[in-house]
Amino acid sequence: MPIKTKEFDDLAINTIRFLAVDGVQKANSGHPGMPMGCAPIAYTLYSKIMNHNPANPKWLNRDRFVLSAGHGSMLLYSILHLSGYEVSMDDLKSFRQWHSKTPGHPEYGLTSGVETTTGPLGQGISNAIGMALAEAHLGAIFNKGDIKILDHFIYGICSDGDLMEGVSHETASLAGHLKLGKIIFFYDNNHISIDGPTSLSFSEDIPKRFESYDWHVQHVTDVNDVDSLLRAVEAAQKVTNKPSLIVTDTHIGYGSPNKHDTAGVHGSPLGEEEVKLTKKNLNWPEDKTFYIPDEVAAFFKEAMADGKKAEDKWNALFETYKKKYPEEAKLFLNLMNGKIGDEWKNKLPLFEDDGKAIATRTSSGKTINAIAPYLPGFLGGSADLHPSTDTFMNDYGSLSTEHYENRSIHYGIREHGMASILNGMACYGGVIPFGATFFVFSDYLRPAIRLGSLSGIRPIYVFTHDSIGLGEDGPTHQPIEHLAAVRAIPKVVVIRPADANESAYAWQAAIEHQGSPVALILTRQKLPVIDQKKYTSAKNLMKGAYILKDCNGTPDVILMASGSEVSITLAAGEKLNAEGVKARVVSFPSWELFDKQPDEYKEKVFPKAVRTRLSVEAGVGMGWIKYVTEDGDSMSLETFGASAPLKDVMKGYGFTADNVYEQTKKLIAKNKK
Ligand SMILES: Cc1ncc(C[n+]2csc(CCOP(=O)(O)OP(=O)(O)O)c2C)c(N)n1
Numbered sequence: 001m002p003i004k005t006k007e008f009d010d011l012a013i014n015t016i017r018f019l020a021v022d023g024v025q026k027a028n029s030g031h032p033g034m035p036m037g038c039a040p041i042a043y044t045l046y047s048k049i050m051n052h053n054p055a056n057p058k059w060l061n062r063d064r065f066v067l068s069a070g071h072g073s074m075l076l077y078s079i080l081h082l083s084g085y086e087v088s089m090d091d092l093k094s095f096r097q098w099h100s101k102t103p104g105h106p107e108y109g110l111t112s113g114v115e116t117t118t119g120p121l122g123q124g125i126s127n128a129i130g131m132a133l134a135e136a137h138l139g140a141i142f143n144k145g146d147i148k149i150l151d152h153f154i155y156g157i158c159s160d161g162d163l164m165e166g167v168s169h170e171t172a173s174l175a176g177h178l179k180l181g182k183i184i185f186f187y188d189n190n191h192i193s194i195d196g197p198t199s200l201s202f203s204e205d206i207p208k209r210f211e212s213y214d215w216h217v218q219h220v221t222d223v224n225d226v227d228s229l230l231r232a233v234e235a236a237q238k239v240t241n242k243p244s245l246i247v248t249d250t251h252i253g254y255g256s257p258n259k260h261d262t263a264g265v266h267g268s269p270l271g272e273e274e275v276k277l278t279k280k281n282l283n284w285p286e287d288k289t290f291y292i293p294d295e296v297a298a299f300f301k302e303a304m305a306d307g308k309k310a311e312d313k314w315n316a317l318f319e320t321y322k323k324k325y326p327e328e329a330k331l332f333l334n335l336m337n338g339k340i341g342d343e344w345k346n347k348l349p350l351f352e353d354d355g356k357a358i359a360t361r362t363s364s365g366k367t368i369n370a371i372a373p374y375l376p377g378f379l380g381g382s383a384d385l386h387p388s389t390d391t392f393m394n395d396y397g398s399l400s401t402e403h404y405e406n407r408s409i410h411y412g413i414r415e416h417g418m419a420s421i422l423n424g425m426a427c428y429g430g431v432i433p434f435g436a437t438f439f440v441f442s443d444y445l446r447p448a449i450r451l452g453s454l455s456g457i458r459p460i461y462v463f464t465h466d467s468i469g470l471g472e473d474g475p476t477h478q479p480i481e482h483l484a485a486v487r488a489i490p491k492v493v494v495i496r497p498a499d500a501n502e503s504a505y506a507w508q509a510a511i512e513h514q515g516s517p518v519a520l521i522l523t524r525q526k527l528p529v530i531d532q533k534k535y536t537s538a539k540n541l542m543k544g545a546y547i548l549k550d551c552n553g554t555p556d557v558i559l560m561a562s563g564s565e566v567s568i569t570l571a572a573g574e575k576l577n578a579e580g581v582k583a584r585v586v587s588f589p590s591w592e593l594f595d596k597q598p599d600e601y602k603e604k605v606f607p608k609a610v611r612t613r614l615s616v617e618a619g620v621g622m623g624w625i626k627y628v629t630e631d632g633d634s635m636s637l638e639t640f641g642a643s644a645p646l647k648d649v650m651k652g653y654g655f656t657a658d659n660v661y662e663q664t665k666k667l668i669a670k671n672k673k
Contacts, residue, residue: 008295009226012047013039014282015296016082017255020074021278022289023095023102025269030096030104033265034072034188036278037223037250038157041186042079044229045155047300053307054084057112060336061314063152064115064131064428068124069159069188070105071267076114077102082292084304085113089290108427108455116427117455120447122165123420125158125185129171130424130433132180132243133399133409137379138430140404142332147321149314149332153237156185160198163187163206167447170417175243176213177412179401183243184236190252196263207247216242223250241401255282335377335430338514344374345508350532351500357526360563361464363500364522365390367507372396372407375432375511379425381409382436382462383418388524389436389464415441419448422459426452432460432511439463439479439521442486452517453491460510461519466496467618469564469650470524474643483521483562484622491516493592498548498566499530501538502589509542509593521563525646528567530587535570541587544594545605549573551582557668558606560586560627561616565635565655569616572660583664588615588627612671614664618655633667635660 004012020035035042046052050063067076074095080087087101094100101111105119115131118124131154139150162168175183187206191198207217216239218232229248236244253265256278270278279286322329334340349370351363372378372393381399386392386408396407411418418435425433435445442449442463452459468478487494493513497503503522510518530548532538540546545560549570557576561569566587573585586605588594594602606613606627613632615624621636628634637653650656654663 004299006226008299009040009043010224011293012296012299013043013224014284015292016043016075016078017282018279018284019078019081019092019290019292021270021275023074023077023092025272025275026093026289027096028269030074030269031071031267032074032270033192033252033259033267034069034159035075035078036254036256036265037190037252038072038075038186038188040223040226041157041229041248042075044226044233046079046083047303048226048230049233050155051152051307051310052083053311054080054113054304055308056311057085059311059314061150061152064128064154066115066124066128066131066154066156067106067118068128068156068162068185069121070118070124072157073102073104073106076106077111080111080113082296082300083113084300087111087113092290108457116424117451120451121159121161122167123423123448123451125156125162126167126171126417126420126448127424127427128154128156128183128185129175129180129243130421131428132175132183133178133421134425134428134431135182136178136180136404137399138332138335141376142328144321144325147317147324149318149321153182153184157188158185159188160190160193160202164202167416167420170414171421172210172215172243173213174412174414174417174421176210176215179214179241180243181240184233185243185245187245187247188250189247190250190261192252192261192263192266194263194266210245214242216244218244218246220246220248223248257281331376338429340375340377340432340511344371344511347371347374348504348508350504351529353529353531357528358500359524359526360497360500360503360522361390361524363503364462364507364520365392367504369394371507377431379407379409379431379433380436381411381418381434383411383415383441384413385437386410388438389462391434391436391462411435415444416448419445419452419459419461423448423452423455423457426457426459427455434460434462436462436464438465438477439482440465440477442479442482442519446485449486449492449517449519450489453489456515457517458514459517461517462522463519464522465524466521466563467523468637468641468653469618469646471646471649472643475640478641479619480637480640481620481622483617483619486519487591487623493518493590494521495519495541495590495593496521496563497541497589498561498563498587499527499538501529501532502541502587505539505541506589509590523564525564527564530567530570541589542593543597543601544590544592545586545588547584547605548587549585551577551584553582554607555584555610556582556612557664558584558586558610558613559616559660559664560588560613562588563617565616565618568655568657569660571657572664575657575661576664581664581668591623612668614660614667616655616660618650618653631671633663635663
């Protein structure tokens with residue numbers, strides 16, 4: 001773009017400021033302060049720095065922008081509108097309204113140009129780090145010495161709140177360690193948060209903190225000086241082996257005579273009167289709302305043409321790449337378009353019932369390693385628990401600064417950061433990311449799991465040590481309420497396989513699933529392999545629940561269980577059948593997969609007429625009533641576990657085949673009365 005005068009820059013910046021101010025004022029709700037302070041950053045990035053083509057927001061090598069301070073969403077919507085993305089003036093005027101494309105906080109998949117869902121502080125910057133990790137990984141695989149097809153930056157703005165949140169500590173630390181040099185973040189250093197000045201609660205030295213993470217840190221003292229923003233970005237771009245933080249001194253509510261630098265302008269409209277005073281103060285026409293001066297519109301139109309040129313140039317580069325490296329080009333496009341083929345499915349391991357018990361974490365590990373060669377985008381990791389979760393891809397090494405192409409990520413003990421990075425990678429595309437830890441620590445990942453689900457993306461979580469069955473580590477490590485808690489997050493698919501074969505199909509279900517996260521819940525302890533010659537195929541796991549062993553005629557009782565409790569329930573069912581009790585045993589690995597089945601199938605598994613039903617699961621019983629009905633019962637665990645050997649703990653809490661048998665008899669007797 002041609003260099004513009006300071007006057008023009010100010011005009012364009014004020015256009016952004018007042019689109020945001022007017023949007024918030026019209027909605028009578030929202031956060032004007034941050035956009036007013038940070039408008040120069042958005043202007044500089046979108047019109048002078050970023051390689052992006054608003055006409056094709058999904059161009060693969062575009063620079064990404066992440067507004068981590070998602071409450072400042074009107075800043076993003078305003079700059080997207082001006083830049084030519086599919087965000088219309090009507091959309092700006094419908095800010096925060098029912099079904100609008102301009103919700104209170106940016107939502108991935110809803111608005112063109114929004115790269116990830118932000119608002120919960122700390123997530124955006126962490127997602128951006130996930131994007132940079134995906135770029136580094138895919139770049140290491142596909143970039144060649146002579147042609148780099150993935151070579152872009154990930155820009156963003158983070159706020160005080162972002163940097164206070166623990167998750168940003170986790171991920172910024174990892175980003176520095178992994179030398180993710182494509183990250184360039186502005187820190188909106190306005191010294192204000194909601195309660196008032198940040199000095200109330202925040203006094204660490206941010207530059208020193210980030211320097212100690214091995215980030216490249218700069219300081220811009222006047223955000224309105226576009227030249228200094230440009231210079232800082234240019235310097236940051238040159239530092240290729242460190243992420244960059246540009247600490248930028250800003251003023252919340254800039255331009256508002258009575259509200260600038262106050263917490264009051266953070267999350268409330270300025271008010272009609274103050275809007276006028278602010279417009280007057282910044283030489284803006286007081287009588288106009290949503291005003292875009294012609295020269296500003298024309299300037300952004302020109303910038304749009306630049307975007308097209310940038311993409312055309314990349315397209316030409318990619319054509320050359322295709323000719324020189326046809327195989328890689330094909331694979332790259334397939335991965336980025338989510339086309340993974342079918343071959344990997346034929347490689348799922350089958351496990352014989354040879355009398356040897358095997359933990360589902362172990363069979364999962366075997367599955368991961370069996371399919372990895374046939375799933376190039378499959379990218380794993382764990383929060384310092386690779387050996388315990390059995391998630392290491394043995395033939396593909398640890399991802400490191402020397403080997404970004406490797407496929408096992410060491411997240412360190414940073415569960416929340418791991419989940420947020422998984423979200424960033426899933427938004428980026430090209431990879432099928434999974435992350436592993438103990439199930440009890442799913443609480444540490446929870447905010448990011450929720451956001452992944454809200455975003456409609458599909459990270460996979462491998463949660464092992466899934467119940468009191470883990471034994472001696474005791475109640476601190478024994479999940480109790482966690483199945484209920486993860487199932488409670490809308491759309492998340494939870495799968496708790498019963499044995500080795502179900503665990504292999506659980507992976508198939510997870511990889512084939514689209515549109516929401518999948519949690520695989522696996523055991524530490526060994527489980528018998530359910531004989532595939534004798535019982536229904538484990539492939540039926542894909543239906544969420546299936547009749548594992550049936551009885552003749554209408555059942556007297558339906559027993560249902562998930563995970564490690566299936567084999568004891570099966571044993572109880574066999575004993576009951578032998579005694580002439582018509583007991584049906586249902587393996588029930590996933591509520592969410594089952595709920596999606598047609599009504600006829602549901603009726604087949606759980607006929608409405610049979611209401612004597614018992615669920616068996618070593619966790620809180622919350623939610624099972626939907627399947628067992630009011631006439632049924634649940635064998636569950638409504639208290640914390642205990643530190644003792646596995647057998648004692650399971651027995652102590654009643655999870656034995658004998659007790660399932662006893663409880664079933666009791667239930668049948670009760671319902672006969
Ligand atoms: C995890 C999380 N906690 C709390 C909030 C509510 N909230 C929104 S913005 C904010 C802090 C505002 O301060 P800052 O981040 O400095 O933004 P600024 O006021 O400068 O725009 C808070 C607590 C949130 N969005 N996310």
